[in-house]
Amino acid sequence: MSTPTEDLSAAGVSIWLDDLSRTRIQSGNLQQLIDTRNVVGVTTNPTIFANAITNPDDTSYDAQVAELAASGTSAVDAVFAATTQDVRDALDLFRPVWESSNHVDGRVSIEVAPDLAHDTDGTVAQAKDLWKRIDRENLLVKIPATKAGLPAIAQAIGAGISVNVTLIFSLERYAEVIDAYLTGLETAKAAGIDLSTIHSVASFFVSRVDTETDKRLAAIGTDEALALKSKAGLANARLAYELFEKSFAGDRAKALLDAGATLQRPLWASTGVKDPALPDTLYVTELVAPGVVNTMPEKTLEATFDHGEVTGDTVTGTYDESRGVFEALKSVGIDFDDVTQVLEDEGVAKFIDSWHGLLEQVTKGLDEAR
Template structure:
């Protein structure tokens, strides 16, 4: 039954990606098992995931000891440890990448979050990561801050495949898609084959509910409390409508005629934060063809065990529900929740979280290297 449920999700057009990567998953064969048996066709990482992996550093000990013996800097050691994991994951997913014509079989690696806002440095980092990993199925992750939008366009124009991360608002999502189209247009002008340029846009779901729910509970009225747990899905459905509006019309059709591919929506942060909610809700309620759902293993296992697909007249849980979604968000705003402020807080918090994890990752490696040298 587990395979049947995951197979049904895949058949519904949803690409299942795992939101986790560690040396232990690679060495133990766990990631290989998820690919072979659980329909996993991609994996994402970020500084927080790597920091957690290095905190349990048993499988990294020998490499850290070797790096310390070579006298490399802590920064270079961190880069080497991450690149090795990503290279091995890219090798595991190479067959999926080839079979899907580059659509899936992807491994994402984030740029240094300390570079946020520095366009030139971010693009140089993206180029450096592509060269260091040396596999064509790498996605370089760049956060969707307004300051990073030019870097996204520039990297895409160079033919670098980008996973745009930390998207919360529909407004910012539209800006991300505009940056993607601008990157494709520049690539076309520079003679880069558009069919070789891939991108996904990662819209975060459960974090929206966590922040909105907190504010609804502070308001405390019956109307406010009745609206908990619905903002994340409504926001994502509005984003999907924006996706269809963007990837239609003359501008897109000109690019598509030259071989351009759509920038697929990716539902991120799909593990529930509130245990009172169904543990598969962000999978069931956002199952729509042509999307990616990157989920922690707990959510993957939950869907495999008891997940289901919502069947509607239009065939999925998302298409045609933008008006309903808008009414939901309007009702939340009517209670006094400032949604624009919510999205600003979430974006700033997401960047800050990755920056702290990046510092934690470096500190963990520094201590390990010092211990190895004793």
Template structure:
């Protein structure tokens, strides 16, 4: 067992791998990460699955065996099979932690990000395809995604809310989750079986804000580079503590409801000037999830240190973000740009890589 990753887990951080492929499953690599690197869950997204499918021949036999199906159906079938197998691999952790960990995520098609009804329908379809209790259905935190979150949670399906960038949207996500729990309770569904995480993106915040600080160019602005993402997460954690320490959730908790845990996503550093473990070491807090690319996980395993807990630092985060606003960075615009780009990038991966590859494979089979 890697001592550095174990220390992170002992500090209360659930370590999830931000990657999944058939090769990882069949080679035993994922099982090794569970056994030796304290990995207790997996997240995936359209870009990750596109890379897995286009980067190997591991899916050729399954593609050949598919009947007369649409490209969309073929993608969902293949992806669901990988997630199903990963869910089985994590079933022991899932059982041992009462559903807290041992989770695997699969995402609705990115083209549905602004389609509430389409998102609800596909979330239910994916849940049925995977057919495992420990699956999390990923739904983006767009304005249109919020009512979908409520409806899907209300049906007793566990959700990973993705593409969260701002405190305001995060509070709307938590509200959508609580509304879903209330619907589930009214329908007589066992609340203890419903789990959720809220994926707050980290490194992309620094990338966008650093670019704007550089363009402003004043000493005050340049001194703030590399600090926004951590501050944003500190504010998010304070909002989490407030909402899930409040009366509304307290009433639901009395019926067995679980907190919607914060998940730090996009935790690989993109600026080589920053430590490669920055968004792991400085984001430690009991009860959070950190989903890491394997490169970041290996870096932490080699030389990472668990930093001071980020708990109770919400006021520090607010002060830092206020300073960034004061030097001329429009944070509302930053968060809008990041959400739009996040959806757009997943759509590009889906359309240009995933759909194209599956279309070609189905055509060759014919």
């Protein structure tokens, strides 16, 4: 009998792990997840690296920190020295997956510094630096889908850099992300870059949408409002998939695909269930569709492997029902545009806080090592 993660892969979902650490690589744990849990990629963010590097029980960074301290390296440079090494090692581990998947999977993401979320030029410069420094074809550089991030995405794609667009919450912003991707491809094509070498995913956040919306529904408190709890996240993601289908079936996208470009795949992020009353595999089994990525915390991955019930495509065919959810949310007083703006602002702020917390810890570590 097949496992649920095998069933998920067979249904067209690429399973990526939302975590990375040097210990996970060196212990063989990441390879084990590739071999036994159908993991075909990894995503990272500043919070993940902060947890890994500042973990007092993890000594795998100590030697490198001591070496960096002796050379007088700054905290920022030390963080990127450590994280780029981890990402490069993970990319090498995933290279067989990258080759066997026709370069679709076997991907590892690294994010530009969160401080650059509202700085287009700074984001582009760092994306180019990370792409050159890591020097692996299966890398994805993570750029947030802020207003300043959109032109940065187009410029990075136009320069031949593969991009993971992160922190997408609204359909309106997702449409702008797709436009930025297509604009970048047109620029790359004009520059003579082989479009087949450029890959991208668009990371659409799920559980955070329910967390914020459900908080507002609880405050309203009516039976009609409470009946809508835990429905917004799935409905939003499902309509994002409809937009993906329509956008890449259009003439503009088809011309680029005919020239060798690849689809910018939807990626379901924030798939760990926050509400203990909900099934712990909700944002996995209810978002199955061909050609998507689901990036999972290890807890969600293990829950899926243990008892996930994969019944095939649970997205296409749900669009009218999903639109009905938003009509109902509006009728009870939910301003969903405000929900998604709050989530974007909070998402950027949380990553900046994690980034500064990481820099403080690394500064302390460097000082102690000196």
